[in-house]
Amino acid sequence: MRIAVIGAGIAGLVAARDLVDAGHEVRVFEKSRGLGGRMAARRAEGDAVLDHGLPVLDVPRDGVLAGFVVDLATDDLVDVTAPGEPVPGRSTEGAPQLAWASGMTRLPKAMAHGLEVVSATRVGAIRADGEMLEVAQDQGNTLGPYDWVVVTAPGAQAADLLDHSPRGAVRAADMRAVAYDMAVMVLAGAAVDVPEWFAHRPRTGPIAYITNEAAKDRPPVDGVASFVVRLGADASEDLMEASDAAVLAEALPALARVLGKPAAKPAWTQVKRWRYSTTRDRLDQEALNPEGARVLVAGDAVAAGPRMEDVAATGRWAARRILGA
The missing domain is CATH 3.90.660.10 (Polyamine Oxidase; Chain A, domain 2)
Incomplete structure (x- = not known):
């Protein structure tokens, strides 16, 4: 199968990685030049490294992200778990709080290795084309027909893509209502x-x-x-x-x-x-993606909670829905 994933944040990368590992042809489209979404880092004066998105990664030992960390990104890994004041975003007792000395982009870059990622490309529309789905840029340039599309963009941006997709109008309204x-x-x-x-x-x-x-x-x-x-x-x-x-x-x-x-x-x-x-509120991923839908929504708007582990789980859910179809 040919599958397009829109967004190279953690949800999109998990879905793409799982689908490629299962033998499918996957192309990831990302509107920015970077990877990882909120797992973002910048360099400042003197080559200082700072994480300006997610400050630390909460990784349950049996969670989705634990396997990626162990398999792909153990070098320069730092456990910043400490007693006392809770680390921002911490919600899993006993889960280590991890970061990378080289920046939080270390994990998404490792996850993207070997994937076909088309960066600096904004998808503007998803339309039915016979039995396939046509993905097009804002300017109208066609990016190829696909059997499935996984959309991981934030609420309003995802809604714009769902508007004219098959069975997408009602779901677009739901996504547009998600507040951030x-x-x-x-x-x-x-x-x-x-x-x-x-x-x-x-x-x-x-x-x-x-x-x-x-x-x-x-x-x-x-x-x-x-x-x-x-x-x-x-x-x-x-x-x-x-x-x-x-x-x-x-x-x-x-x-x-x-x-x-x-x-x-x-x-x-x-x-x-x-x-x-x-997100201030979230939608139920399974309810938003009815049986038969070939444009699936993943990402923070349909995550069970605010942690990056919750976001990653939505990418795995989308991949499993496709693999089980």
């Missing part, structure tokens, strides 16, 4: 003493949490330690369209209250915005 919290992130390098904690949640102010990137085996560069600041949902929504200067004016004084005065004037900063960060 936005996230504005500030990446900062400051000449401060490296704290003992990995994650800190201020009790008041605009910051949801701060992560200390040194805890991921990324020591300070030339005396400058690296931190990622995630603003809370309300502050992020207020500042999503604001200038970087406005974001920093809100974030840096709050950061300095935690790290000390030098953090008010960091050595360098970057601002990253996530319009579709975390």
